[in-house]
Amino acid sequence: MFKQKTTEQIKAATRKTDSGSHAFYNNPKYRAVIYQTLLIAGLAYFFYTIISNTLGNLEAAGIKSGFGFLDNAAGYDVLMSLISFDSTDTYLRVFVVGFLNTILVSIMGIILATILGFIFGVMYFSRNWLIKKVSVVYVETFRNIPLLLQILFWYSAVLATLPGVRDSLSLGEAIFLNVRGLFIPQLVGQAGSTLVYIAIAVAIVAIFVMRSWAKKRQDATGEQFPVFYASLGLFFGLPLLATLITGIPFTVDYPVLQGFGFRGGITVIPELMALTIALSVYTGAFIAEAVRAGIQAVPHGQTEAARSIGLREGKIMSLIIVPQAMRVIVPLLNSEYQSLVKNSTLAAAIAYPDLFNVFVGTALNQTGQAIETIFMAIIVYFALNMFISFVMNRFNNNVELVGR
Amino acid sequence: MIKISSLVAGGLALGLTLGAQAATLDDVKKRGVLSCGVSTGLAGFSQKDEKGNWSGLDVDVCRAVAAAVLGDASKVQYKPLTAKERFTALQSGEIDVLSRNTTWTHTRDTSLGLNFAGTVYYDGTGFMVSKKLGVKSAKELDGANACIQAGTSTELAISDYFRENNIKYKPVTFDTSDQTRSGFESGRCDFLTSDQSQLYALRIGLKNPAGAIVLPEVISKEPLGPVVRQGDDQWFNIVKWSLNAMIEGEEQGVTSANAADKAKNGKPGNKRLLGTEGELGKNLGLNADWALQVIKQVGNYSESFERNVGSGSQLKISRGLNALWKDGGILYSPAMR
Numbered sequence: 001m002f003k004q005k006t007t008e009q010i011k012a013a014t015r016k017t018d019s020g021s022h023a024f025y026n027n028p029k030y031r032a033v034i035y036q037t038l039l040i041a042g043l044a045y046f047f048y049t050i051i052s053n054t055l056g057n058l059e060a061a062g063i064k065s066g067f068g069f070l071d072n073a074a075g076y077d078v079l080m081s082l083i084s085f086d087s088t089d090t091y092l093r094v095f096v097v098g099f100l101n102t103i104l105v106s107i108m109g110i111i112l113a114t115i116l117g118f119i120f121g122v123m124y125f126s127r128n129w130l131i132k133k134v135s136v137v138y139v140e141t142f143r144n145i146p147l148l149l150q151i152l153f154w155y156s157a158v159l160a161t162l163p164g165v166r167d168s169l170s171l172g173e174a175i176f177l178n179v180r181g182l183f184i185p186q187l188v189g190q191a192g193s194t195l196v197y198i199a200i201a202v203a204i205v206a207i208f209v210m211r212s213w214a215k216k217r218q219d220a221t222g223e224q225f226p227v228f229y230a231s232l233g234l235f236f237g238l239p240l241l242a243t244l245i246t247g248i249p250f251t252v253d254y255p256v257l258q259g260f261g262f263r264g265g266i267t268v269i270p271e272l273m274a275l276t277i278a279l280s281v282y283t284g285a286f287i288a289e290a291v292r293a294g295i296q297a298v299p300h301g302q303t304e305a306a307r308s309i310g311l312r313e314g315k316i317m318s319l320i321i322v323p324q325a326m327r328v329i330v331p332l333l334n335s336e337y338q339s340l341v342k343n344s345t346l347a348a349a350i351a352y353p354d355l356f357n358v359f360v361g362t363a364l365n366q367t368g369q370a371i372e373t374i375f376m377a378i379i380v381y382f383a384l385n386m387f388i389s390f391v392m393n394r395f396n397n398n399v400e401l402v403g404r
Numbered sequence: 405m406i407k408i409s410s411l412v413a414g415g416l417a418l419g420l421t422l423g424a425q426a427a428t429l430d431d432v433k434k435r436g437v438l439s440c441g442v443s444t445g446l447a448g449f450s451q452k453d454e455k456g457n458w459s460g461l462d463v464d465v466c467r468a469v470a471a472a473v474l475g476d477a478s479k480v481q482y483k484p485l486t487a488k489e490r491f492t493a494l495q496s497g498e499i500d501v502l503s504r505n506t507t508w509t510h511t512r513d514t515s516l517g518l519n520f521a522g523t524v525y526y527d528g529t530g531f532m533v534s535k536k537l538g539v540k541s542a543k544e545l546d547g548a549n550a551c552i553q554a555g556t557s558t559e560l561a562i563s564d565y566f567r568e569n570n571i572k573y574k575p576v577t578f579d580t581s582d583q584t585r586s587g588f589e590s591g592r593c594d595f596l597t598s599d600q601s602q603l604y605a606l607r608i609g610l611k612n613p614a615g616a617i618v619l620p621e622v623i624s625k626e627p628l629g630p631v632v633r634q635g636d637d638q639w640f641n642i643v644k645w646s647l648n649a650m651i652e653g654e655e656q657g658v659t660s661a662n663a664a665d666k667a668k669n670g671k672p673g674n675k676r677l678l679g680t681e682g683e684l685g686k687n688l689g690l691n692a693d694w695a696l697q698v699i700k701q702v703g704n705y706s707e708s709f710e711r712n713v714g715s716g717s718q719l720k721i722s723r724g725l726n727a728l729w730k731d732g733g734i735l736y737s738p739a740m741r
Contacts, residue, residue, distance in 0.1 A: 156590075364488070370495075
């Protein structure tokens with residue numbers, strides 16, 4: 001026979017076990033601290049073991065380790081460098097050279113991909129059948145072909161078939177295009193050119209000031225100011241004025257055919273062209289899709305409402321549709337930009353001297369210090385992507401829906 | 405906590421695997437096949453035909469080691485590697501021996517945890533230019549573009565040479581030697597620079613081989629040889645002496661055709677080499693007939709050289725430095741006794 005327990009009895013029993021669980025390691029406050037401390041200690045031990053083991057084994061295998069090699073002279077040359085570099089410079093400088101080349105191709109790729117993406121994304125909504133189909137074909141073609149194949153296509157099938165140095169295609173004997181790249185004249189600033197650079201900076205600041213002034217005025221009075229044309233005028237007018245005042249303090253350095261190739265001017269190597277074109281065309285196709293998704297996410301009622309208050313079509317796009325579409329587009333852009341930076345490592349396939357090619361490739365091979373060089377490259381790509389994320393998140397905060 | 409401890413154990417195992425490279429000989433015997441790192445395709449040294457069979461001077465070193473260790477020169481698994489991948493593949497234990505036109509340099513020998521087991525081919529950095537350019541000497545190449553393979557000692561040699569001569573160049577560095585050739589062919593570069601033997605090999609692959617010439621200058625020492633991991637002296641000895649057996653075979657006049665006969669009826673030196681006398685094989689931890697198998701199945705150095713890069717090949721390279729010491733070259737095997 002079971003005796004039915006009274007409520008009191010049950011409470012008493014519970015109290016008893018309660019007092020047992022009052023040990024400090026069962027107290028939620030301490031428990032959290034204890035487990036987290038243990039976890040951190042475990043992780044620290046884990047990494048310590050990995051690192052010390054690796055170092056021990058490297059030493060046992062007779063492989064040098066450490067970052068001392070960064071101070072040694074590299075002993076090899078690099079095809080293209082944004083800072084001065086020769087073979088007596090250190091591996092650290094090789095690292096910087098490669099890093100800058102990666103940044104260069106990434107920035108150019110991001111800008112071009114964004115332009116292409118927005119053009120083709122908007123073209124999809126055209127009422128013209130042909131324009132719409134061009135957009136569809138572009139997206140479907142370049143999104144579905146592996147990027148490596150596209151890079152090799154631009155490099156080996158397009159740029160490598162350009163005429164040789166002596167038969168260059170030329171534009172007014174100033175711009176030359178051949179299998180060695182694109183050769184363009186360079187403006188070289190002489191004494192007094194500083195004023196022109198200052199004028200450019202002043203113009204940019206003035207444009208921003210004018211924009212906010214025009215916005216305030218419009219908010220207050222409803223009167224519009226031709227911001228776009230005024231900006232154009234400022235941007236080109238001020239520097240031009242400065243140039244004229246200082247008596248044109250520039251000389252033009254034209255590329256000249258001399259010896260084995262062109263000297264002077266700016267050389268855009270075909271490796272850079274091929275990589276930039278491939279990256280931007282490929283990523284542009286994804287961005288076009290993001291733009292299409294963004295625009296389609298804006299309800300049609302918004303357009304109709306805008307029309308009903310009498311806005312012109314252009315204004316509807318720029319004031320009503322695009323600002324709302326950006327909420328959808330920006331997060332997608334973020335990941336496309338990150339992919340582009342990571343994809344730039346395919347440069348190694350066509351001899352473009354990016355970080356991966358000159359540092360993880362050649363420097364690793366010449367020094368044999370695989371772990372150090374790859375570690376440094378991982379940090380760089382990680383940091384670059386974190387930076388893109390940071391900037392895009394800030395941008396996203398600006399465009400996202402503001403609760404009123 | 406169980407999770408953490410298993411993680412730590414996993415980390416330990418992960419870290420330890422890098423160090424666990426015991427006796428390569430035992431591993432190869434157990435596997436029954438030698439894993440050999442070769443190039444991604446270089447005429448005369450290591451190239452694959454349409455049927456998937458590898459041949460070349462470097463390939464013959466792999467075959468010699470397989471013949472010595474396993475008694476069968478065909479038991480080789482070839483791993484094609486780019487210049488950039490080669491040392492990592494050896495260090496990590498993916499291959500047992502690297503035989504991939506690799507220059508023996510002080511840095512590589514001392515800081516990569518590797519040992520060079522001898523020289524198969526004495527080479528030097530050279531230049532190939534298009535005949536149209538009318539260039540007679542490398543010193544006329546000021547301002548030219550160079551196609552180079554990335555991660556090679558050529559990159560260093562050419563940089564030194566141009567700096568010494570106070571002239572400039574632009575390096576266009578590709579991953580594989582095929583890419584350097586197509587770069588040269590498309591006109592991206594004015595000249596292609598590499599080990600001279602490779603230049604001859606690459607020239608054959610051009611659409612118009614007669615349109616390119618190899619300049620006479622040789623600007624560096626590039627002794628090419630097989631490489632093994634440091635710390636396994638027995639394996640190091642096996643590779644070193646497999647190569648020496650081929651050189652000694654030529655010196656003694658032992659060929660693939662007469663090796664079996666010389667083993668029975670030859671001079672004392674022949675018998676010692678071929679294992680009917682003495683215990684050279686035993687000292688290496690191999691069968692007594694190790695060198696007999698090498699020469700019978702692969703041939704002596706002369707046979708291999710002529711077949712792959714010499715008169716019996718398209719390359720038609722003369723022996724030059726690679727002749728035996730008594731024929732005016734510098735090829736010399738330590739005493740086989």
